[in-house]
Amino acid sequence: MSNVRLMKGNEALAEAAIRAGCRGYFGYPITPQSEILEYLAREGREHGMVVMQVESELAAINMVYGAAGAGARVMTSSSSPGISLMQEGLSYIACAELPCLVVNVNRGGPGLGTIQPSQGDYFQATKGGGHGDYHLIVLAPATVQEMADFVYDAFDLADKYRNPAMILADGALGQMMEKVIFREYDPKASMPDKPWATTGKPPTRERNILTSLHIQPEKMEEINRCLQVKYQLINKDEVRYELFYADVAEMLVVAYGLSSRIARRAVEMARSQGLSVGLLRPITLYPFPYQVLKDLAQDLRNVLVVELNAGQMVQDVRLGIEGAVPVHFYGRMGGIIPPPEEILSKIADLGSRISTPQAHPPLAENTKNQSANLNSIFEIAKTMRREDEF
Amino acid sequence: MNSELPPLDSLECVWAKPSTLTDTPMHYCPGCGHGVVHKILMEVIQELHIQSETIGVAPVGCSVFAYYYMDIDMQEAAHGRAAAVATGIKRMLPDKYVFSYQGDGDLAAIGTGETIHAANRGENILVIFINNAIYGMTGGQMAPTTILGMKTTTTPEGRDTETQGFPFKITELIAMLPGAYYVTRQAVHTPNVVRQFKKAVTKAFQYQKDKKGYCLIEVVSNCPSGWKMTPLESNKWMEQNMFPVYPLGDLKVDGKLTEKKS
Ligand SMILES: Cc1ncc(C[n+]2csc(CCOP(=O)(O)OP(=O)(O)O)c2C)c(N)n1
Numbered sequence: 299m300s301n302v303r304l305m306k307g308n309e310a311l312a313e314a315a316i317r318a319g320c321r322g323y324f325g326y327p328i329t330p331q332s333e334i335l336e337y338l339a340r341e342g343r344e345h346g347m348v349v350m351q352v353e354s355e356l357a358a359i360n361m362v363y364g365a366a367g368a369g370a371r372v373m374t375s376s377s378s379p380g381i382s383l384m385q386e387g388l389s390y391i392a393c394a395e396l397p398c399l400v401v402n403v404n405r406g407g408p409g410l411g412t413i414q415p416s417q418g419d420y421f422q423a424t425k426g427g428g429h430g431d432y433h434l435i436v437l438a439p440a441t442v443q444e445m446a447d448f449v450y451d452a453f454d455l456a457d458k459y460r461n462p463a464m465i466l467a468d469g470a471l472g473q474m475m476e477k478v479i480f481r482e483y484d485p486k487a488s489m490p491d492k493p494w495a496t497t498g499k500p501p502t503r504e505r506n507i508l509t510s511l512h513i514q515p516e517k518m519e520e521i522n523r524c525l526q527v528k529y530q531l532i533n534k535d536e537v538r539y540e541l542f543y544a545d546v547a548e549m550l551v552v553a554y555g556l557s558s559r560i561a562r563r564a565v566e567m568a569r570s571q572g573l574s575v576g577l578l579r580p581i582t583l584y585p586f587p588y589q590v591l592k593d594l595a596q597d598l599r600n601v602l603v604v605e606l607n608a609g610q611m612v613q614d615v616r617l618g619i620e621g622a623v624p625v626h627f628y629g630r631m632g633g634i635i636p637p638p639e640e641i642l643s644k645i646a647d648l649g650s651r652i653s654t655p656q657a658h659p660p661l662a663e664n665t666k667n668q669s670a671n672l673n674s675i676f677e678i679a680k681t682m683r684r685e686d687e688f
Numbered sequence: 689m690n691s692e693l694p695p696l697d698s699l700e701c702v703w704a705k706p707s708t709l710t711d712t713p714m715h716y717c718p719g720c721g722h723g724v725v726h727k728i729l730m731e732v733i734q735e736l737h738i739q740s741e742t743i744g745v746a747p748v749g750c751s752v753f754a755y756y757y758m759d760i761d762m763q764e765a766a767h768g769r770a771a772a773v774a775t776g777i778k779r780m781l782p783d784k785y786v787f788s789y790q791g792d793g794d795l796a797a798i799g800t801g802e803t804i805h806a807a808n809r810g811e812n813i814l815v816i817f818i819n820n821a822i823y824g825m826t827g828g829q830m831a832p833t834t835i836l837g838m839k840t841t842t843t844p845e846g847r848d849t850e851t852q853g854f855p856f857k858i859t860e861l862i863a864m865l866p867g868a869y870y871v872t873r874q875a876v877h878t879p880n881v882v883r884q885f886k887k888a889v890t891k892a893f894q895y896q897k898d899k900k901g902y903c904l905i906e907v908v909s910n911c912p913s914g915w916k917m918t919p920l921e922s923n924k925w926m927e928q929n930m931f932p933v934y935p936l937g938d939l940k941v942d943g944k945l946t947e948k949k950s
Pocket residue numbers: 748749750751767790791792793794795818820822823824825826831
């Protein structure tokens with residue numbers, strides 16, 4: 299199969315899962331991500347993948363628990379209400395330290411909400427989500443290319459740390475079509491041995507037990523300590539982000555995923571009007587680039603956080619900035635995607651003039667692609683305004 | 689007197705616990721059926737030589753610590769989700785033996801959806817279902833299988849249909865599903881029924897080997913602590929009150945309903 303394709307984000311993600319050696323998918327339909335299940339039902343089985351539409355998201359995440367515990371690379375996907383149903387299972391998975399991939403194609407909430415794109419699940423994704431002290435590793439794609447690329451990365455990180463990983467996308471990224479190049483990837487070479495898996499106890503080893511139950515407080519505290527040490531390692535080594543003119547700016551816009559694409563366009567427009575503004579796009583939402591913000595804060599006058607929610611990541615940005623400069627917020631909710639002009643005017647309100655307006659240095663290929671496709675995002679948002687898919 | 693005893697190593701061993709059970713002392717209450725069920729299950733696994741090919745799932749309930757005692761690979765599952773976890777394992781390791789070990793609250797209340805759908809898919813697993821008509825672990829609350837009139841901490845006047853509905857005969861329900869291949873109701877409170885139970889477990893593992901599909905063994909069991917009785921009283925009470933509602937015997941064999949199915 300060709301390595302260069304024009305695909306929907308959801309389909310690119312599903313195709314990458316097959317190429318990443320995912321052996322099991324368990325899911326329940328929900329808009330705007332059902333294409334993942336549909337694509338895998340069509341294409342995955344041919345590659346020997348177990349693809350199951352099951353009775354609920356409760357069942358799906360617990361099948362992931364069992365299958366991951368059996369040593370297989372497995373995943374599930376859903377959208378916001380379904381991800382809420384999975385939280386108990388995710389907490390068990392995090393405590394039993396089972397590697398797996400969970401995809402949340404975020405839609406607007408709370409409640410049944412809307413099928414439109416949203417970033418309203420940031421808190422749930424990055425702060426644990428279920429009960430107890432735990433974290434998922436969270437990757438936030440901004441392009442269809444990254445919908446595919448992050449599948450490999452998420453599986454690798456999950457295996458490396460024995461931790462559930464999440465791809466936090468949104469309805470527009472799931473539905474939009476873009477060119478995607480599938481990179482060379484050898485699942486066998488990248489998958490570590492899993493001597494802890496429950497595959498049947500041979501006489502040569504002790505039995506393997508996967509559990510999240512530790513009734514002795516001392517033991518439970520020790521388990522918690524181990525988890526926290528792991529999270530510290532993840533925070534030290536796995537922070538990923540992208541900067542766009544951030545080193546030559548007095549104002550920093552911070553946005554991730556879909557909103558980062560709109561913000562990027564707004565930043566381009568602002569710079570061409572002579573405003574000194576740059577962009578930070580966190581790629582990992584957990585671990586979060588606190589230190590990057592702290593370092594950048596030295597040279598900034600202010601920060602603007604743009605999200606498709608009521609202000610969630612802005613709290614992490616404030617933690618990173620540590621009060622060094624004012625942090626402002628601009629957000630839309632309910633599935634509304636603000637056009638770049640809206641963000642531009644917010645930037646202009648707060649903005650600083652670049653002393654001498656400069657021509658843009660040429661943009662990287664990847665960057666061009668990200669802003670070029672904005673129109674298609676708005677088109678998709680329009681077509682998604684269907685009420686029969688709830 | 690001591691000198692008259694033959695040396696120990698000259699004695700013939702007529703009974704031993706199966707090697708597939710660990711030496712960990714069990715936490716179960718005196719007289720509880722869990723210990724016997726554990727022992728028989730592990731005895732069968734030893735006799736079939738499938739210790740290295742068997743993975744067990746123990747969800748939340750009194751038997752959540754089954755992995756302390758069973759010397760096999762095991763996963764602990766969230767309350768009610770054992771059938772889903774077992775499905776996940778089995779689908780990844782279709783040639784291994786997978787069983788779940790669940791209480792009535794787990795299997796027939798919070799986990800009803802997973803239970804029914806695993807059966808309906810004909811998931812090739814064995815489900816051991818301990819029906820003690822009560823929530824043992826949480827201190828004796830009503831279970832879906834609590835019989836009418838039975839007093840629990842949450843039905844202090846006895847279970848009545850108006851507020852609590854009827855004892856849930858989920859085993860009968862499952863027997864109706866085409867995916868269920870072998871469905872039987874057993875007990876473990878006398879040597880005779882223990883022998884029957886052991887046969888049922890052996891059969892179920894054989895069916896799993898032959899990829900026949902879903903097997904369910906309900907064990908009608910006592911809960912002396914939860915019922916606030918001595919072990920002997922509880923066994924008598926079980927025979928007199930539980931067996932009429934949950935009659936022992938096969939409900940479905942070789943994919944066919946038996947007459948017992950009422
Ligand atoms: C989601 C969730 N709800 C409730 C509980 C509390 N809880 C633990 S065991 C149990 C009932 C167990 O009863 P049963 O399944 O019949 O098993 P038994 O203890 O009688 O063996 C309950 C309600 C829990 N652990 N998780």
